[in-house]
Amino acid sequence: MIGWTEQQQMVKGMMRDFVEKEIVPIIDDLEYNGVPPYDVLRKLFTSFGMDELAGANFDKQIARQEAIARGETVADAAEKKPQEGPVSEEALDAAAMSLLPIIEISRHCQGLITAMGVSVGLTAGAIMAKGSLAQKKKYARDLLTLKKIGAWAITEPNSGSDAFGAMKSTAKRDGKGGYLLNGSKTFITNGPYADTIVFICRLEEDGVEARDRKIVSFILDSGMPGLEQSAPFKKMGIGSSPTGELFLSDVHAGPERLMGESEDGYGRSGAKSTFSTERSGVAAMSLGLVERALEMSLEYAKTRVQFGQPIGSYQLIQLKLAKMEVARLNLENLVFRFIETRAAGKDFTLSEASAMKLYAAQTAMEVATEAVQIFGGAGYMRETRVEQLMRDAKILQIYAGTDEMQIVAIAKDLLGRA
Ligand SMILES: Cc1cc2nc3c(=O)[nH]c(=O)nc-3n(C[C@H](O)[C@H](O)[C@H](O)COP(=O)(O)OP(=O)(O)OC[C@H]3O[C@@H](n4cnc5c(N)ncnc54)[C@H](O)[C@@H]3O)c2cc1C
Numbered sequence: 001m002i003g004w005t006e007q008q009q010m011v012k013g014m015m016r017d018f019v020e021k022e023i024v025p026i027i028d029d030l031e032y033n034g035v036p037p038y039d040v041l042r043k044l045f046t047s048f049g050m051d052e053l054a055g056a057n058f059d060k061q062i063a064r065q066e067a068i069a070r071g072e073t074v075a076d077a078a079e080k081k082p083q084e085g086p087v088s089e090e091a092l093d094a095a096a097m098s099l100l101p102i103i104e105i106s107r108h109c110q111g112l113i114t115a116m117g118v119s120v121g122l123t124a125g126a127i128m129a130k131g132s133l134a135q136k137k138k139y140a141r142d143l144l145t146l147k148k149i150g151a152w153a154i155t156e157p158n159s160g161s162d163a164f165g166a167m168k169s170t171a172k173r174d175g176k177g178g179y180l181l182n183g184s185k186t187f188i189t190n191g192p193y194a195d196t197i198v199f200i201c202r203l204e205e206d207g208v209e210a211r212d213r214k215i216v217s218f219i220l221d222s223g224m225p226g227l228e229q230s231a232p233f234k235k236m237g238i239g240s241s242p243t244g245e246l247f248l249s250d251v252h253a254g255p256e257r258l259m260g261e262s263e264d265g266y267g268r269s270g271a272k273s274t275f276s277t278e279r280s281g282v283a284a285m286s287l288g289l290v291e292r293a294l295e296m297s298l299e300y301a302k303t304r305v306q307f308g309q310p311i312g313s314y315q316l317i318q319l320k321l322a323k324m325e326v327a328r329l330n331l332e333n334l335v336f337r338f339i340e341t342r343a344a345g346k347d348f349t350l351s352e353a354s355a356m357k358l359y360a361a362q363t364a365m366e367v368a369t370e371a372v373q374i375f376g377g378a379g380y381m382r383e384t385r386v387e388q389l390m391r392d393a394k395i396l397q398i399y400a401g402t403d404e405m406q407i408v409a410i411a412k413d414l415l416g417r418a
Contacts (some may be wrong), residue, residue, distance in 0.1 A: 015104035031239035091343035106288030111238030123150025151194035169201035191244035237391030279357035286364035293371035351413030358406035361396035
């Protein structure tokens, strides 16, 4: 893939119109005034039929899984394992279309993508990957269509980068088939408002050293006795993505809430595959942000006059613009590679996803910082919006694994292969 098709460009244009009409006018409310992002995201879904499409895809997948569970032979070509060889236009198109909202919205309001991505990609994604059929039917359809909002909770006050090693939250068997959950989670996207929460913790087992205890996950509903969801934190950027804490005190969870209805349902490997999904999406977010930063910088470089000339005539400014274009091209290529990989029915390895995330996050931050520099004092003012890109870009280097942890993952893989 070397470019967007005409059809994709048309959809991109329609998305851009939507963002300019429906999101840009309420950006201050979303970013600074505490208005939750869900209504406008739902509007996006209904305006583009994304909710109907997600629902129909879900129904098709579930019907197939139910047929398999009944022992029927399923002959659905669309569900067959992808063949080796060139990928179909249809698969490429589907993968590309799923990224267009990410790119277009990240041009102005990356937080909306974080809130949506955690609900749909991480929470529903985890349930679709590892939940039982009953759990998928109960929770995933509503999450995929944004009828409900999801949170995916692994981080704790004392366990961030070392997510598994230092994890303190626990599940204790209650002797009646259920569990008692305790602990606290922090920095949880959608935490304040989530209807459905994937809570990741350790299984307390007698005779097993704390660090060797199994990682298990539960699907929780907002309002369960003993579960408290905090108010949103105030943050440097992505104000449109509510982030909060979760406190669990003797929350009783029946066995039907255990992910996959098994203590081996969604542990370290499940969570690691979610890391991979999470990391891969960052290239599309960075591309939107970098496209916008470059566009704004070009406009300013052509119109801002100092020493009698537009600042774009100075080579120091030209170098910044040229580097931004190189970054944009590289990010676009990463996005195209992501689309082709997905269309071929493949996933990135954790190390590939980490490499993409590291590059994309650092690039977005560098470009946004240089964009502010091109704007000079005006760049430091909220009104010009360019400073928001810089604040939004910074989170890409922190969540979904910090830059340092991406480096660790890449190096570990390289050295393991050597
Ligand atoms: C806005 C936002 C949204 C988030 N959303 C979610 C969410 O939805 N769900 C969720 O579970 N979590 C979420 N997080 C948590 C996020 O994933 C963590 O903040 C991140 O993984 C880093 O953990 P930490 O903040 O504890 O930093 P720490 O792990 O304490 O790291 C501090 C510093 O030390 C460095 N460091 C740590 N270990 C090493 C090492 N071995 N080598 C070199 N350097 C190291 C780090 O890179 C960093 O620079 C979110 C965070 C933010 C800010």
